[in-house]
Amino acid sequence: MKLSALQQGYINRRTNSFRGASPLDASVDGGAKSPAAVFWLVFHGLCCLISLVLGFRFSRLVFFLLFSTNLYSTSQLRTATDLSDVLTLHNKVSSSSPPIPQSPPNLTRVVVGRHGILIRPWPHPDPAEVMKAHRIIERVQREQRLQYGVKNPRTIIVITPTYVRTFQTLHLTGVMHSLMNVPYDLVWIVVEAGGTTNDTASLLAKSGLHVIHIGIEEKMPISWEDRHGIEARMRLQALRVVREEKLDGIVVFADDSNMHSMELFDEIQKVKWIGAVSVGILAHLSDSDEELSVVQKEDVGNLPMPVQGPACNSSDKLVGWHTFNSLPYQGKSANYIGDRAVVLPRKLEWAGFVLNSRLVWKEAEVKPEWVKNLDIVAGEEEDIKTPLSLLKDPSVVEPLGSCGRRVLLWWLRVEARADSKFPAR
Amino acid sequence: MKGGTFVGFLYFALASRIGAVELGRGQPTERISGSAGDVLEDDPVGRLKVFVYELPSKYNKKILQKDPRCLTHMFAAEIFMHRFLLSSPVRTLNPEEADWFYTPVYTTCDLTPNGLPLPFKSPRMMRSAIQLISSNWPYWNRTEGANHFFIVPHDFGACFHYQEEKAIERGILHLLQRATLVQTFGQKNHVCLKDGSITIPPYAPPQKMQAHLIPPDTPRSIFVYFRGLFYDVGNDPEGGYYARGARASVWENFKDNPLFDISTEHPTTYYEDMQRAIFCLCPLGWAPWSPRLVEAVIFGCIPVIIADDIVLPFADAIPWEEIGVYVDEKDVPKLDNILTSIPPEVILRKQRLLANPSMKQAMLFPQPAQSGDAFHQILNGLARKLPHDKNVHLKPGEKILNWTTGPVGDLKPW
Numbered sequence: 054m055k056l057s058a059l060q061q062g063y064i065n066r067r068t069n070s071f072r073g074a075s076p077l078d079a080s081v082d083g084g085a086k087s088p089a090a091v092f093w094l095v096f097h098g099l100c101c102l103i104s105l106v107l108g109f110r111f112s113r114l115v116f117f118l119l120f121s122t123n124l125y126s127t128s129q130l131r132t133a134t135d136l137s138d139v140l141t142l143h144n145k146v147s148s149s150s151p152p153i154p155q156s157p158p159n160l161t162r163v164v165v166g167r168h169g170i171l172i173r174p175w176p177h178p179d180p181a182e183v184m185k186a187h188r189i190i191e192r193v194q195r196e197q198r199l200q201y202g203v204k205n206p207r208t209i210i211v212i213t214p215t216y217v218r219t220f221q222t223l224h225l226t227g228v229m230h231s232l233m234n235v236p237y238d239l240v241w242i243v244v245e246a247g248g249t250t251n252d253t254a255s256l257l258a259k260s261g262l263h264v265i266h267i268g269i270e271e272k273m274p275i276s277w278e279d280r281h282g283i284e285a286r287m288r289l290q291a292l293r294v295v296r297e298e299k300l301d302g303i304v305v306f307a308d309d310s311n312m313h314s315m316e317l318f319d320e321i322q323k324v325k326w327i328g329a330v331s332v333g334i335l336a337h338l339s340d341s342d343e344e345l346s347v348v349q350k351e352d353v354g355n356l357p358m359p360v361q362g363p364a365c366n367s368s369d370k371l372v373g374w375h376t377f378n379s380l381p382y383q384g385k386s387a388n389y390i391g392d393r394a395v396v397l398p399r400k401l402e403w404a405g406f407v408l409n410s411r412l413v414w415k416e417a418e419v420k421p422e423w424v425k426n427l428d429i430v431a432g433e434e435e436d437i438k439t440p441l442s443l444l445k446d447p448s449v450v451e452p453l454g455s456c457g458r459r460v461l462l463w464w465l466r467v468e469a470r471a472d473s474k475f476p477a478r
Numbered sequence: 479m480k481g482g483t484f485v486g487f488l489y490f491a492l493a494s495r496i497g498a499v500e501l502g503r504g505q506p507t508e509r510i511s512g513s514a515g516d517v518l519e520d521d522p523v524g525r526l527k528v529f530v531y532e533l534p535s536k537y538n539k540k541i542l543q544k545d546p547r548c549l550t551h552m553f554a555a556e557i558f559m560h561r562f563l564l565s566s567p568v569r570t571l572n573p574e575e576a577d578w579f580y581t582p583v584y585t586t587c588d589l590t591p592n593g594l595p596l597p598f599k600s601p602r603m604m605r606s607a608i609q610l611i612s613s614n615w616p617y618w619n620r621t622e623g624a625n626h627f628f629i630v631p632h633d634f635g636a637c638f639h640y641q642e643e644k645a646i647e648r649g650i651l652h653l654l655q656r657a658t659l660v661q662t663f664g665q666k667n668h669v670c671l672k673d674g675s676i677t678i679p680p681y682a683p684p685q686k687m688q689a690h691l692i693p694p695d696t697p698r699s700i701f702v703y704f705r706g707l708f709y710d711v712g713n714d715p716e717g718g719y720y721a722r723g724a725r726a727s728v729w730e731n732f733k734d735n736p737l738f739d740i741s742t743e744h745p746t747t748y749y750e751d752m753q754r755a756i757f758c759l760c761p762l763g764w765a766p767w768s769p770r771l772v773e774a775v776i777f778g779c780i781p782v783i784i785a786d787d788i789v790l791p792f793a794d795a796i797p798w799e800e801i802g803v804y805v806d807e808k809d810v811p812k813l814d815n816i817l818t819s820i821p822p823e824v825i826l827r828k829q830r831l832l833a834n835p836s837m838k839q840a841m842l843f844p845q846p847a848q849s850g851d852a853f854h855q856i857l858n859g860l861a862r863k864l865p866h867d868k869n870v871h872l873k874p875g876e877k878i879l880n881w882t883t884g885p886v887g888d889l890k891p892w
Contacts, residue, residue: 193825197695
């Protein structure tokens, strides 16, 4: 911390006056104070007071005024603080060149030296500006998508089986918000077990999406096995709607409790006829079973997330499937809805497949010969486990998401306890 | 102020031609032409000849050997330009046919332990170099340096000081009065920028920037981005001197604004974040120029230039008003208003201009040199100054420069 010479002078004088207090007193008693001594005392006190208030700014000012040799006309001291009033007063009195209102053409209008920090009266975000900025960001991102994203994006047809139960609002809102964020045209076919209800309809109306709400007669069964079967039939019913309405686009099977990433919808635009994506399975063994020993818990906890999806060889050709291995969960899986145990998926889930909607049309100009007729497939009584049943030859499936290496959606089944009192029925 | 910027926009739209939209690699860009015309892609070979003086290695190689950090800091342009000229087709070994003479003296390579260059010996080094070339070759005395050029990339160019007040007091080194200066500093009506100087961008390492590119379809979700100091507590404890208070003003007005991603941190994802931003602030610091401009151009982020009267690199070849946004220092409190009131079409156009590969090339100093890069732009600038004026050559016996002007300390031999 460097002290100015003047301030050091004050300190010296202060210590001197301390030490020399008694001889001064003696001389004071002797006769009248000389005017010079009085003047210096007063000046000393004044400087002490000013430096107390302004601190080192005062010393810098004194240096500038008295000792500085580079006074050039382009420099001015301009400060914005109230304490600067004293400084500017000194400035106006003793500066050698008055401030030039209009700088001559050769001199810059940019002055060197101290400037005020300009702060507007209320330095906080203005909501109108924030909205305008968000519109600009949206426009820029739209332009980016036009330039670098998918050219000629196709409509996405989302098929969701659902039914009224405790967690329906929770799950369906999640899917709804994901779909509301999809930047492409969307048709959402919601199939409800037990007939269409007003609860579901009012929930879907909040989305503002194009929704086709249909219902099937049967209620959702209690056991998970049966539920998987009913859901498959509900999806086939939706595919019949696609066939009847001749909806054109890409069919995605979004179950209401699944989680979808936005990249999924960008990736599936690449599908030609039928594609498969990797699905992460969230079948976590919860610690609801207190009898589970600590060792077992650690074993299961360290397993990576199981992934279902296409398996490729090194030249990115489909060679097989990663399916769900239910061995670690033997005997610990849920049997009925509301069971506390974990719910396991099938070997391959519907959610991992996407179809070109023309595959299910009755007549299409270019329909590959390896696809079976939907009516024939759906007419069979056996359980349709995956859309692969629609194909005569499963090797035509296109692997998506850099050949299944990227997990684009996650599968989960979680329901409220069986004795849940909501919704009141 | 909006009216003023609009009128300014119109004026510069007249001064520079805007070419048709061309589609390149799925990405529409526009041709860039400044007030000198469509000159970014000119080839300087055949338009000028440069003679490189062979100075003893104490002026260049030995200095570099003492401190190899000079190759990576933002003043490295002087070293790379020397290397480029040595192997360039514009170099001639016959000085009689040369249009320009280059003196390779590395004045910005005396570094502190922190890596900042000390300019205190630079005037003496430059004087000593000029004395050498004037005594060993007759070409300096023929023109007193009017067809010589020097690269002085330091904070205030050939004023050789880092503090603006002292730099203004010193002024440009007297012996360089008639020479052409190639410098990074540029400010209108400033003592340290003489007429006819060529402003260049500061050196930014091209490989480092290329290594941090992210896919162009990553959506730009940050509105305004800035990383750097707002207050320089070490050198300016009172505040108000650093950046003429402009950076502090940005902080005080917008520190709680969610649109402004500004902070003093040094994130490792700095380059990636710039590619996710629409506007990048390039305010002045102790000097008006900064490598942020180069980084913003490379990463496609529209530069918001907050520095009064600044002269940007290659100002005659690049129409900066159409590419960046100029904001007066006194308008900083209204910065959010200024940026949001730019029409979206204008913003998209600026992004298209920034996407032009010749624009990005012109800001870089790649090794080895590629066509259209900053080295070639410097040569183009020198070529545009040809043919030399008649008063370049002095009559025999005529002397203009006074070899003894300047501070006494400068006259000591180096």
